[in-house]
Amino acid sequence: MTRIDINKNAPASASRETFVHAPVEVVWGILSALENWPQWNGSITDMDLYGPVAEGTEFRWVAEGLKIRSRLKEVSEPNRIAWSGSVMGVKGVHVCELEPDENGTKVRTEESLEGVFVTLFAGRIQKLLDGVLAQALSDLKKESERHHDPSQA
Numbered sequence: 001m002t003r004i005d006i007n008k009n010a011p012a013s014a015s016r017e018t019f020v021h022a023p024v025e026v027v028w029g030i031l032s033a034l035e036n037w038p039q040w041n042g043s044i045t046d047m048d049l050y051g052p053v054a055e056g057t058e059f060r061w062v063a064e065g066l067k068i069r070s071r072l073k074e075v076s077e078p079n080r081i082a083w084s085g086s087v088m089g090v091k092g093v094h095v096c097e098l099e100p101d102e103n104g105t106k107v108r109t110e111e112s113l114e115g116v117f118v119t120l121f122a123g124r125i126q127k128l129l130d131g132v133l134a135q136a137l138s139d140l141k142k143e144s145e146r147h148h149d150p151s152q153a
Helices: 024-032 034-040 116-120 122-147
Strands: 012-020 044-049 058-063 066-076 080-087 090-101 104-114
Touching (some): 024 104, 024 122, 034 044, 034 122, 066 090
Antiparallel strands (some): 012 104, 066 080, 080 090
């Protein structure tokens, strides 16, 4: 399996992390159920998954009003999932890592965006990317903690 990383030298790249009070298996279950993203991620309105959650599987989705074509590049259950995608000449790489902890899960997400459009509007796109990652992590945290019942631990 090839490890996929974002391009830290891209015109726009961002990294965020949070702590989720739920086991890694719960967080992974929510994150890896791509078809359910529109139910909990406020910026995603549509998702079509064309196969299993495995390397090489394509998915098409609508995020922030943009129709994006993506392909899973790395799936290492329950710790790491990565994909690349493109929309209107912009190429993106997204990586999400889950690290178990005795009190829950540390979640780190990163994304890089490249292309002429990104270079021309790097400041605006950087600000948008920072906001999207923060919002997605917040939504994942809420959904994971909602599904975790501490009395079952």
